[in-house]
Amino acid sequence: MKWIRLVSTVLCLMFLTNLTIDDGTQVLHAQQEIPSYAKWGSLAVRKTKERYPDAAIVDYLHIGKEYGTKISTEKFKLWLRQDGKEFGVFIDIQFETDSEKLLDIKFRETNR
Numbered sequence: 001m002k003w004i005r006l007v008s009t010v011l012c013l014m015f016l017t018n019l020t021i022d023d024g025t026q027v028l029h030a031q032q033e034i035p036s037y038a039k040w041g042s043l044a045v046r047k048t049k050e051r052y053p054d055a056a057i058v059d060y061l062h063i064g065k066e067y068g069t070k071i072s073t074e075k076f077k078l079w080l081r082q083d084g085k086e087f088g089v090f091i092d093i094q095f096e097t098d099s100e101k102l103l104d105i106k107f108r109e110t111n112r
Contacts, residue, residue: 037062040074044091047105048078052089055082063090072097087111 059079066073094104
């Protein structure tokens with residue numbers, strides 16, 4: 001079900017950004033805003049692939065950000081499929097709030 005939601009969202013975004021009339025006039029162009037957590041999400045996916053090289057990532061969720069004066073944390077949950085079973089991995093990425101220097105990445109598996 002999560003996979004269907006993800007695919008539907010992507011298709012909707014593709015449709016909205018490319019809607020044209022028959023004469024080629026563009027009717028609607030949705031602006032694509034890059035979320036502030038995008039670079040951390042890319043890192044979470046890349047590091048998860050390194051840690052679980054034989055698993056397929058089937059879903060992605062940005063849980064949120066914990067703001068700190070010195071250290072902040074971006075939180076993600078990825079759902080993976082490997083050897084016929086599925087499981088979740090929570091990823092916490094800690095970084096310096098001002099400089100955004102990476103400090104630590106923590107992984108925690110879950111069956112939920």
